[in-house]
Amino acid sequence: MTAFDTIIIGAGMSGVTSARMLADAGRRVLLLEARDRIGGRMHTDRSAGFAVDLGASWIHGITDSPLWDLVRTLGIPTIEFTVGSFQAGGRPIENFDGDGDPMDAEATERWVADVAWADLALADEIARSAPGDTYLDVTERVLDRSGWTPERIDEVREFFRHRVEEQCGAWIGDLDAHGLDEDAIEGDEVIFPRGYDELPQRIARGLDVRLDHVVTRVSRSRDGVVVSTDRGDFAASHVVVTVPLGVLKTGAIEFEPALPEQVAGPIARLGMGVFNKLFLQFPARFWSEDSYVLRALGEAGEHWHSWYDVSAVSGRPTLLTFAAGPFGRYQQGRSDDAVIDDALASLRAMYGERVGRPVAHWITHWGDDPFSFGSYSHLAVGSSHRDHDALAGPVDGVLHFAGEATWGDEPATVGAALYSGHRAAERILNRPIAMSDFAGRIAAREQTDTD
Ligand SMILES: Cc1cc2nc3c(=O)[nH]c(=O)nc-3n(C[C@H](O)[C@H](O)[C@H](O)COP(=O)(O)OP(=O)(O)OC[C@H]3O[C@@H](n4cnc5c(N)ncnc54)[C@H](O)[C@@H]3O)c2cc1C
Structure with missing residues (x-):
């Protein structure tokens, strides 16, 4: 069996970050990914000729953000779209009262x-x-x-x-009373007209990534770690596990010996939420040109309540809405037609018969996804902020965890995935890695490739 220095399980944002940093430091790195693509919960559907981000879309605040610095160093285009996080004001929002009537300025x-x-x-x-x-x-x-x-x-x-x-x-x-403590937004928010998964894909370029490899078991000993997949075993001195918390909770990956309480406790206590997207593309716009968001309050917005105008990405009239929490789980069990009819009824309560039949739609099912089992982690009642970082390990000095759920400062984000991947690489190398060097090396390598 070829021995690697490090095996990274999962080629989402955290996994590709760790892998790239370790490979840049001269380590032999192998990335094992269950899906047939890189990016995990950053997933852009480009089949219609434009980008539809089925997973992450936003950088929620670009001030003092190393993630934003990375995006800029790589020259990835963005569109300003503030109020991507849940805010009452800030930018033009078209509000409707509990009866579905437009609210005036007062x-x-x-x-x-x-x-x-x-x-x-x-x-x-x-x-x-x-x-x-x-x-x-x-x-x-x-x-x-x-x-x-x-x-x-x-x-x-x-x-x-x-x-x-x-x-x-x-x-x-x-949710624990402290579950939104880390929710501050600093500066503008942006989205990605070419699709957000360009970022992990460019970081991963040139790495040894084995797609369609489902990891089933991780066995550790003093000599290192053996990772078993449906396509054979791989050995390394260190392993970084970046699979989502939802996957860890199901026990789909067996750890041998069993994980200690330090890591098993947070896995059990933290929550994995469901947040699904519904994109509806209409033949014509029936809402105001100037609004970022349409929002139904009170009874009118009990279920489908917020509609984000993302037409700028495709150049076609498109609204994005969300089904999350218990409502999101319920919608996952229904047919596309049933979901769309339900959502259209809510829009018609505000805009009447001006709401046409959508010409295209996209619906996600992250809660049922066998390589995610949910959308992102949260502080379930009974857990604490410390649980996020405790989940990172390391265990016995050889087994590390990374991914959004392991980063207590701003879990549930792409930033958390990036920073946790960075931390795992630094712990394995036992030295700091400057984020700017990381970004600069990727940009320089791409430049050499195109010369
Ligand atoms: C609908 C949605 C919208 C979101 N919106 C935003 C947003 O606007 N802004 C934001 O910052 N964040 C957003 N997020 C969160 C963000 O997408 C995640 O926090 C981030 O992408 C997680 O990266 P990760 O590396 O931790 O995990 P992942 O991207 O999930 O990577 C883990 C990888 O492990 C793989 N894997 C799983 N099981 C196995 C196995 N057994 N063997 C091998 N590989 C396996 C998975 O296939 C996956 O590729 C959103 C998430 C969702 C679902």
Whole structure:
């Protein structure tokens, strides 16, 4: 059996980052990937002649972001699209009230102010919360003391519920009170007109990547690690496991000996949420040119509530909406037609019969995906921020974990995947690696290849 220095399991953003850094340091690296493609939860469908990002789309805040610096060094084009994260104001949002009627400027201003007040009060409530308190507990306490009418309370309550669903893919009552502590957005947000998976693909260029290799077992001893796949065994001194938390939770990969509590505990405690996308392309635009987002509040937006105008990517009128948390799991079990009809009924509650039949659609099923079993991790009640970083290991000095779920600062993001992959490579090399050197080497190699 050929022995490698390091085997990386999973060729998503964290895996390709670790692999590239280690290969650049002269290590013999093997990347084993179950799918027939690189990128994992960064997945762009280009079959229609333009990019549709079925996984990650946004950099949520480009200020002081090493991820943004990497994107710029590689010259990857982006489009500014702030309010990609769940915000009440910030950029033009077309709001509709609980009856599905458009809200005027005054009502909108009051609504944005209500959310701002509630968020401020929420910060205090979270700081005072007791272990075991859920995000539902703390938001209800804030709403209880708001003194608002039931309608105003309902609108803000729905907003909190939907924010948790979108940011965490979870039901608000399952999220720890501290589950959105790391949710700050610094600076503008951007999306990728050529598709976000260009980034991991370019990082991986030239690496030894074996696609269609499903890892089933990882056995470690003092001499190193043996990784078993459906296509044979591979040995190395170190292994970096980057498969999603959802896969670790199912036990689809057997660890021998069993993982210690230091890693097994966080795997059990942290939550894996479901966040699915529905893109609908229409024959003509029926919403305002100037809006980034259409949002239904209160009853009108109980299920399908936020519609993001992503027409700039394809040049065709396209709305993106999400089904997340329990609603997302429920929609996964339905036919495409049923999902589309349901979503169209919500749009028609706001825009009436102007809403035409979509000419194309894309629907994701991340919760059922056998190589993901969910969309991203969150702080389920009973877990703590420390669980994310504890999950990284290492175990017995040879087994490392990376991936969004292992990065406590901003889990559930591409940035978390990048930084956790970086950390694993530094731990294996036992020295720091400058992010700027990493980016510069990729750009220089590409330049040499084109000369
Ligand atoms: C719908 C959706 C929207 C999102 N939107 C955003 C966004 O806008 N901005 C943002 O920053 N983040 C977003 N995210 C989160 C972001 O995509 C992830 O945090 C990030 O891509 C995770 O990278 P990773 O390397 O940790 O995991 P992954 O990309 O999942 O990589 C893990 C790899 O392991 C492979 N694997 C699994 N099991 C096995 C096995 N048994 N053997 C071998 N290989 C295996 C998988 O196929 C995969 O390629 C979104 C995610 C989803 C699902």
